[in-house]
Amino acid sequence: MRARSGKCIFYFTFNVFSLMKIIFQLIVNQLFMREIQFPPNVEIPMIQRRFLEIGGLPQVVGCIDGTLLRIQAPTIYEHQFVDRHGAHSINLSAICGPDMVFYWVSCQFPGSVHDSRVFRESALYQRLRANNLLPPN
Numbered sequence: 001m002r003a004r005s006g007k008c009i010f011y012f013t014f015n016v017f018s019l020m021k022i023i024f025q026l027i028v029n030q031l032f033m034r035e036i037q038f039p040p041n042v043e044i045p046m047i048q049r050r051f052l053e054i055g056g057l058p059q060v061v062g063c064i065d066g067t068l069l070r071i072q073a074p075t076i077y078e079h080q081f082v083d084r085h086g087a088h089s090i091n092l093s094a095i096c097g098p099d100m101v102f103y104w105v106s107c108q109f110p111g112s113v114h115d116s117r118v119f120r121e122s123a124l125y126q127r128l129r130a131n132n133l134l135p136p137n
Contacts, residue, residue: 038062038095038103038124041131050098061133062103066093066115069107083111093118 039047044061051060068089074081081088089111095104109118119125128134 036102036105038127039097041133044133047097054098059135061128062095062097064093064095064115064119066091066118068092068111077110080110080112087111091115091118095124 047061048059051057068083068085068087069092070087070089071081073088078088081090083089083091090107091109091111091113092105092107093115094102094106096102104122104124106118106122109121125134
């Protein structure tokens with residue numbers, strides 16, 4: 001692709017990987033980040049009431065779980081992606097609310113990282129801790 005700027009001509013080359021990366025970033029930034037968000041603090045009491053009504057669980061603001069997504073062995077830092085089953089994977093963790101709406105999703109850690117660490121390293125954990133919405137250690 002050619003683009004002109006004044007007297008200079010810039011050439012941009014895209015391979016399939018870089019084009020897919022750009023498309024993925026657009027999807028994440030424009031859709032995913034707008035649609036999947038943890039509720040504001042003012043909605044927390046309503047969410048807690050809903051969980052109490054559904055399952056008799058007091059002070060619950062979300063259900064968290066994780067899974068391992070198998071991948072091909074990477075060539076760099078391969079050992080970090082080996083999960084407890086001996087397979088190569090990345091850790092996907094998610095939180096959903098009482099109406100089965102996703103509040104938070106993380107897919108940024110290799111398979112060797114435990115689910116609890118994925119959550120503890122997140123900005124959401126820091127927010128919940130700062131607002132005293134997590135039980136004491």
